[in-house]
Amino acid sequence: MTQPVLLLDGGLGQELIRRSTAAAHHLWSLQVMLNEPQLISDVHRDFCLAGANTACLNTYAATRARLTRGDVSVSLDSLLNRACELAHSGIEASGRKHVAAISSLPPLVASYSPDTELPMDQMITEYRELIALQQNRVDGFLAETISSVSEATAVLTAAKQSSIRIMLGLTVMDDDGLLLRSGEPLEKAVGAITAFDPLAVLINCSKPEAISQAIPLLKNSGFQFGAFANGFTSIDALKPGGVVDVLEARKDLGPEAYATYAAAWLDAGASVIGGCCEVGPDHIQVLNSLIDQRGHRRLKWTDIESL
Numbered sequence: 001m002t003q004p005v006l007l008l009d010g011g012l013g014q015e016l017i018r019r020s021t022a023a024a025h026h027l028w029s030l031q032v033m034l035n036e037p038q039l040i041s042d043v044h045r046d047f048c049l050a051g052a053n054t055a056c057l058n059t060y061a062a063t064r065a066r067l068t069r070g071d072v073s074v075s076l077d078s079l080l081n082r083a084c085e086l087a088h089s090g091i092e093a094s095g096r097k098h099v100a101a102i103s104s105l106p107p108l109v110a111s112y113s114p115d116t117e118l119p120m121d122q123m124i125t126e127y128r129e130l131i132a133l134q135q136n137r138v139d140g141f142l143a144e145t146i147s148s149v150s151e152a153t154a155v156l157t158a159a160k161q162s163s164i165r166i167m168l169g170l171t172v173m174d175d176d177g178l179l180l181r182s183g184e185p186l187e188k189a190v191g192a193i194t195a196f197d198p199l200a201v202l203i204n205c206s207k208p209e210a211i212s213q214a215i216p217l218l219k220n221s222g223f224q225f226g227a228f229a230n231g232f233t234s235i236d237a238l239k240p241g242g243v244v245d246v247l248e249a250r251k252d253l254g255p256e257a258y259a260t261y262a263a264a265w266l267d268a269g270a271s272v273i274g275g276c277c278e279v280g281p282d283h284i285q286v287l288n289s290l291i292d293q294r295g296h297r298r299l300k301w302t303d304i305e306s307l
Contacts, residue, residue, distance in 0.1 A: 002266075002295050003266075003269055003270075003271050005291050006053055006054070006271060006298075006299035006301065006304055007051055007052055007053050007054075007287060008052060008056070008228055008272065008273065008274025008275070009044075009050075009052035009274060009275070010274060010276070011275055011276050012040075012047075013029050013277060014277045014278050015280055015281075016029055016040070016043060019039050019042070019043070020036055020039055022035065029058055029061050030061050030062060030079055033079070033086065037082070037086055040083070040090070041086045042090065042093075044087050044089070044090025044091060044093075047090075047281050048090060048091055050282070051288025053301065054099065054142075055091050055099055055100070055101050055102070056087075056102050057080075057083040057086075057101060057138065058083045059083045059103050062080055063106065063126065064108070065109045077133050080103070080130075080134050080137075084137045084138060087101040088101055100140060100301030100302070101138050102140045102301065103130075103134050103141050105141050105142065105155050105166065106143075106144060107145055107146065107147065107151060108126055111171075111205070111235075112145070112171065112181050112205075113147070114148040117151055120150060120153070120154055123150075123158075124154050124157050124161070127155045127157075128158040128161060128162055131158060131164065135162065140164075140166070140199075140305070142169060143155040143156075143166055145169060145171045147170070147181035148182035149184050149188055152168060152189055155168070156196040156198065160196055167199045167202060169203070169204035169228070170186065170201070170204070171203070171205045172186060172203055172213075172214055173210060174210050174235065175210070176213070177203070187217060190217065190218070194222075198223065199224065199304050200224035200272050201221060201223040202226045202272055204229070204276050205229075205230045207229060208227075208258065208261035211261070212261060212265070214227075215264075215270065216268065219269055224272065224304065225270055225271070226273050227262075227273060228272075228279070229275065229276060229279065230277040230278055231250050231276075231277065232248065232249065233249070250278070254282075254283075255282045256286060258283050258286070259283075263290060266296070271304075272304070274287070
């Protein structure tokens with residue numbers, strides 16, 4: 001019997017890099033939202049048309065720590081609100097029903113860099129602020145690219161204190177899917193998560209090969225689980241405060257190749273799949289067809305909340 005599946009969207013940021021003519025910088029995705037908002041709406045539309053049942057808002061760079069490094073003059077609340085408006089605009093343009101607008105709860109300072117983490121109390125406070133500013137605007141939250149046990153604990157604590165449940169996306173080493181980017185065992189992270197009640201535990205923004213290493217451990221965790229991989233050759237060139245346009249896309253991870261990995265995750269019992277950086281609408285469309293071909297029942301975001 002095949003398990004029901006929620007199909008997430010793909011990597012918004014890399015789609016924007018492909019579509020915009022503006023020069024990238026570390027707050028570039030937010031600047032595009034202000035200067036070329038139609039691009040944001042169009043990307044959301046295209047992921048919805050490809051079959052995604054979520055539209056993840058353009059909020060990955062919208063944190064206090066990241067904003068202090070740039071000259072974006074709009075307030076955090078205004079940025080979050082604009083991201084929500086554009087997600088709903090894209091969903092509406094697609095004509096699709098039952099697509100959830102969900103917001104990203106990202107690393108507060110930098111991706112893949114646990115050494116830049118804020119103190120625990122400050123992380124919890126800032127995550128609680130992000131939740132409070134958006135809780136009445138969005139359908140849910142996805143913490144993504146979380147690279148350490150402490151970061152996972154902080155965002156889950158903030159969610160618990162805010163009386164909501166979130167999905168948690170952990171990122172693992174590309175050469176060892178059983179280790180977080182912090183070097184801590186994934187098993188340790190799963191153990192720490194048992195004190196909370198996430199909607200699902202995912203592995204994201206890691207190579208699909210590494211994710212496939214991690215999936216058996218998630219399968220035995222007792223949580224709903226899944227994955228959405230990136231399509232980078234390596235993340236080593238990205239430094240804190242840098243821009244992902246310094247990273248190289250793989251040439252061997254087209255939609256069909258990506259779907260081969262996703263099929264194996266589904267075989268293991270994954271109930272959530274999608275894509276991260278360098279995974280575009282064409283990839284999501286193939287995943288959509290894969291789900292249909294295998295006869296999985298489609299889940300909406302609200303279905304996950306009731307599992």
